[in-house]
Amino acid sequence: MALQGPIPVSFDMVFPHGCYVVGDVEPVKDFDASTNGRFVQSRDKLTGDPVWQVAVMDADPTVKAGQKTVAVKILSTVQPVPPAPLPDSPFTPVEFDNVTVTPYVNGAGRLAYSIKVRAMRAPRRAAVPTKHTTTSASAKDTASTTTSKEIAA
DSSP states (O other), X not given: OOOOSOEEEOHHHHOTTOEEEOSOOEEOBOTTTOBTTXXXXXXXXXXXXXXXXXXXXXXXXXXXXXXXXXXXXXXXXXXXXXXOOOTTSSOEEEXXXXXXXXXXXXXXXXXXXXXXXSEEEOOSSOOOOOOOOHHHHHHHHHHHTTTTTOOOO
């Protein structure tokens, strides 16, 4: 099969309405290498870079409440810093570069996606809904109907 491993996608395909940082950027724990008294940060299997994680809220109004917050893994040698929040607002809009998704079957037997990125930055444009072609809308609709975007530890 031609598609193996992480699938490169655009930010707009995953978050067509944008997204907002709702948590801190934290290192991802390597559960195999860590012990009770020693934390070992996970490293990406392909690049060897340390893996960080940040919770974001999907701004898509059609996403169910239980699926609005997703974890995005960031591959970076240094801890990423979120952009500044909007003035007079608790919201911090964010965009990601070099996005990949890896489909997997979660513990409930449903299709889910692990989202990995290489960089986090302030949006180049205001976070407003955009019109997309049938292809990207279909992908988003499909992802929204499952417990999508769950992140495996």
